Amino acid sequence: GAGVSQSPRYKVAKRGQDVALRCDPISGHVSLFWYQQALGQGPEFLTYFQNEAQLDKSGLPSDRFFAERPEGSVSTLKIQRTQQEDSAVYLCASSREILAGNSYEQYFGPGTRLTVT
């Protein structure tokens, strides 16, 4: 399968620990998005990459959240000093088009469920 993959699928962290969540987008997809989905809510936008450039990080909730995509493919979302409110499912999505593309179909990965204890 050539879908979006994410690892780990589940992560339990103690409050104060740092975590790193990985996203492998569909090969050749230019755009990459991270979303946070709290229990009972829809996904909420965190950040957007076009190739290796982080063009929008307006949704990152605090400076403890950091994302990178250094070679324009794999992306990592890092959360420093985790807090209980960070518990959520973190979704990655990729799209073959740039932001203004007419299709703009985002393909989602299975998510990483983060639980902070």
Place this chain on the structure above:
Amino acid sequence: AQSVSQHNHHVILSEAASLELGCNYSYGGTVNLFWYVQYPGQHLQLLLKYFSGDPLVKGIKGFEAEFIKSKFSFNLRKPSVQWSDTAEYFCAVKAGTALIFGKGTTLSVSS
């Protein structure tokens, strides 16, 4: 502020019943609208989308949605649901960079 409201949190239907899930949006720019579905244990996948043209859009698995600009609505419909339609359904609007999602509607279909 941009937002999406889904009126029904949980809908329970019997097989062959008709379905309509409500979605209202608040966004001042050019409207691009989506319905995503998440089947149990699976990831989000696109059901259908509206960008322009015919306000009645057809998606996969017999779903359709109608964009009514005057009502700021994009309701999802299916004439006859199946047990396999049991899933969570999310309405979303493209707002700048991001998709803004509603809170989702859980659909349970009994056979």
